[in-house]
Amino acid sequence: MEESDDERRTWDENQIRKYDIKMKSVPKHSFVDPIVMEIMLEGRPVIITDSKMVEPAAKWNLKYLARHMGNTNCNVIVSKDHNFKYYDDKCVQKAVRAKFVPPHKKVTMKIGEFVDKIKEMSPGGERLYLQQALTHSVGTEIVKDFLQFKWDYIKGIQKEMGWGSLTSNLLLIGMEGNVTPCHYDEQENLFAQVKGYKRILLFPPEQFECLYPHPVWHPHDRQSQVDFDDPDLTKFPKFANAMAQEAIVGPGDVLFIPNYWFHHVESLQNGGYTVSVNFWYKSKSTGAVAYPLNATQKMAIMRNVEKMLVDALRDPDEVGPLLRNLTLGRYH
């Protein structure tokens, strides 16, 4: 696709992938509206408009980025299809690693090479997704833009939410139609959309039982096992009960993705390439634990149980049978 600055002013339904999932809309409010903080303090997603939070990044088109990030070796994922299902190749269980077939390649390339490759993207050909942490080493112009983000506004949110430190900012440059399948992260996320449109489907931690994440010790830890393009309702029957909250974000929008909330992210089809910048924060340290525990705390407990069991049993294949012996006929 050629570099056109008169990017699409909006989107239409046929650019959105059709999934058989019940959904409702994520609320959308201007940054000046106090309801934004009310919703965030309840731990629920919200689209924040007109904040100009990352305004300096509005000029981050491919030409500008290629000129000012030229020497950075960028992390790029190469996939045979539209899905970019994250995997952790530092997976500790070598037995698991031996059996695991990575769904796509991770390569590094200069951004100039990335720009050339996505321009020649052929339908049905392999797809690229640049996912590069923004650090001081990405080049002085980019750092200058970054330093001119609205940090007083951003830090105000961080403080009012009681979040910990900002751990990283990921620069995401996706080809139209790219999908990051459903997963959760263990951090709070201010997801700023800079160029193009993305559609995010969010699910609260209460729907853990509908989304069947891989075991903690698996390379696809935190990723849902359910293929949204072809859900296996025999293996994952409760997926039929999942209810998504849908957010469609464009340039200037910021989506709050709360810690442990599942989310599926797609760059709209036929919408050109997309640019996003996320802000991942350590979550608020749970003070005095209040009962009954909430779904987020129960997800954290389940993660710890799995980690403890795989450490105690050594062999991941023994975790399932032990849990079955523990629960079948005794807990259900």
Ligand SMILES: O=C(O)C(=O)C[C@H](CCCc1ccccc1)C(=O)O
């Ligand atoms: O900002 C988020 O949390 C997203 O999921 C945005 C997503 C890309 C994230 C890639 C990724 C997922 C997990 C670990 C490391 C990297 C997109 O925009 O396609």
Ligand SMILES: [Zn+2]
């Ligand atoms: Zn994520």
